[in-house]
Amino acid sequence: MKRMRRIGTEESATRALLLDATEQLMLDEGYAAVSTRRVAKQIGLTPALVHYYFPATDDLLVAVYRRAVDKTVERLRTAISSEEPLHALWRFSTDADCTALAMEFMAMANHRKAIRAEIASSAERVRTMQAAALSKLAFDKDPNGCDPLGVAALVVGIGRLLVMEGALGIALGHDRVRDIAEHWLDSLEPRQETTGDARADAPAYGRPQRAGRRGN
């Protein structure tokens, strides 16, 4: 049995720093900006140290992804346990911050096998969870053949559409898409009037531009 290379512990503060730096780099400049050198530089350390915690670069990326999924699942769990899970899911999906990182990973999955496998295995789990939260809606009466799974996939997909295009500078028709989507959501999950004033939670989706985005 050959001598294994040394590797950092999961509890290390430095390891967490590396994950933070990688995530931030992806959000600021896109996943293509991620390299052991750039990540290390970002927090004033050396590339070799990155390899100490993450032997291969894919290990780093997968770790970032897993942590992000865990965080998302947690936030999602509280969101969809609300009175109006469908509208909560919509707000969640149209929130740029929640979705931008997911988009980066989807883009990255196109040419990183490890990430693709990770996404495929987590996506169905999350979607199933979302569908479960929508199962209390009265889809039986829906005249359009809607069901929890399809609605979950659609709502999240439309949210991503808006966020993704927004990041590219495309906005034509977005107002109308939002109108149609929200009208549809209202029909599936009627808003319950509270005290008569305007509803408390405005749509989270505003101007989707990212802060520090730089080109190539």
Next chain:
Amino acid sequence: MKRMRRIGTEESATRALLLDATEQLMLDEGYAAVSTRRVAKQIGLTPALVHYYFPATDDLLVAVYRRAVDKTVERLRTAISSEEPLHALWRFSTDADCTALAMEFMAMANHRKAIRAEIASSAERVRTMQAAALSKLAFDKDPNGCDPLGVAALVVGIGRLLVMEGALGIALGHDRVRDIAEHWLDSLEPRQETTGDARADAPAYGRPQRAGRRGN
């Protein structure tokens, strides 16, 4: 005025070959596989020759994109001039071959400024064209606030959702999404019964897996 570097003509057959090879490489292995070396190798030429026709790599990518947009616009034009433009647009957007390349460019745009600018300028043009084709539909009567622009954006977006997730190996709920979408389309643009037999054109969207996809 400094001496300009030599550059190949637009009519060159070799230039067209380079564009073909680049496009194929993007579809087979993802945009990240595109480099002057890989492209040149693919057709048995040298990297330097790529730079002869396309001084910078971005020039090559933009040229591929422009050519693809032109081709798409042409196919789209004939498609949506049919009797049922909305259903035609749906079939177009759910066709993996038509959409896969677009997805690659969208992913690439996340970190290539030149591509992002190109996409932003072409996307609105295409969407406007699609919306125009849908303007003959009776949206005035639509109880859900649908309008051509929003419907165009939504239909294409949902199609892309299916294609994109399919490429990642995600399929959970896709059948239901397709059901919901097609039911919606039928309500917006009622199918006209022909001679009573099954409708001629089946949905184009089947198994979305790409052929030669390789990881990392």
Next chain:
DNA sequence: GTCTATAATCAGATAGAC
């Protein structure tokens, strides 16, 4: 047109000193 040769970066990954 197409090539060879080369410069200048940048990447991933490892060994071994401290």
Next chain:
DNA sequence: GTCTATCTGATTATAGAC
């Protein structure tokens, strides 16, 4: 834990021969 030093290989891009 963190570093320096190094190997290896890929990439963009240019100059100049043929």
